[in-house]
Amino acid sequence: xxxxxxxNKPSRGSSSEYLENLDILRQIDFFSGLPxxxxxxxxxxxxxxxxxxxxxxxxxxxxxxRAFYIMNxxxxxxxAENGSQKSIGLIQEGQFCGRLALMGKMRRVFxxxxxxxxxxxxxxxxxxxxxxxxxxxxxxxMIDTVIENIYKWEKQFLTGLPAAxxxxxxxxxxxxx
Numbered sequence: 236x237x238x239x240x241x242x243n244k245p246s247r248g249s250s251s252e253y254l255e256n257l258d259i260l261r262q263i264d265f266f267s268g269l270p271x272x273x274x275x276x277x278x279x280x281x282x283x284x285x286x287x288x289x290x291x292x293x294x295x296x297x298x299x300x301r302a303f304y305i306m307n308x309x310x311x312x313x314x315a316e317n318g319s320q321k322s323i324g325l326i327q328e329g330q331f332c333g334r335l336a337l338m339g340k341m342r343r344v345f346x347x348x349x350x351x352x353x354x355x356x357x358x359x360x361x362x363x364x365x366x367x368x369x370x371x372x373x374x375x376x377m378i379d380t381v382i383e384n385i386y387k388w389e390k391q392f393l394t395g396l397p398a399a400x401x402x403x404x405x406x407x408x409x410x411x412x
Contacts, residue, residue: 256281259304259356263331265380273370280362284355286310292347292355298340300360302333308353313346325350334381337363385410 257278260266266274283306286292293299295315305328312324326332326347335341337360367374389410396403 252283253278256356259306263304264384265302265331265334265377268376268380269373270370273366273373276366276369277358277363280366281356281358284357286349286353286355288349288351288353290349290353292349292353293343295344295346296342298336298342300336300340301357302331302337302363303347304331304356305329306354306356308349308351310347310353311350313348314344315346320346334377334384336360338377338381 257275260274260278260281266277269277286308292303292310293301295313303326305326307328309325309327311322312326313320314323323345332347336343337358339360389407393407
């Protein structure tokens with residue numbers, strides 16, 4: 236099995252790459268409402284990583300403390316249980332995952348495996364927290380964004396729930412946490 240530690244290629248490039256990173260972050264809800272100076276620091280701290288099809292970006296139950304923005308390609312969301320693994324979704328170009336991993340220690344509930352060659356913009360919790368030391372006023376905005384994401388996800392899930400899934404309802408309630 237490939238590991239992101241063995242096969243990915245981090246890169247920190249030119250000033251145009253930095254400006255592209257900044258533009259990307261300004262479009263991600265988690266960063267978009269922040270003051271420009273804070274977003275610039277986050278853009279500088281991001282690195283680009285490349286994964287080949289089949290590489291694991293992160294593994295279920297790991298606590299890697301990184302967030303991923305998929306710049307190119309797509310990755311399968313995998314869930315392993317009782318010795319079998321199944322694909323339960325796809326993270327595609329333009330999607331961001333890992334907000335909670337940045338905000339605190341959180342083990343991964345799923346694995347993420349590159350379906351195609353993938354280029355990601357990543358940031359580690361360590362770098363994220365270092366930047367927050369200089370911009371503590373942005374923390375409430377980020378928390379509000381995560382809360383809104385949880386609300387929207389749960390509302391969308393309930394809206395699309397088939398009538399035959401009555402046994403699903405008692406298992407919901409992440410917004411009650």
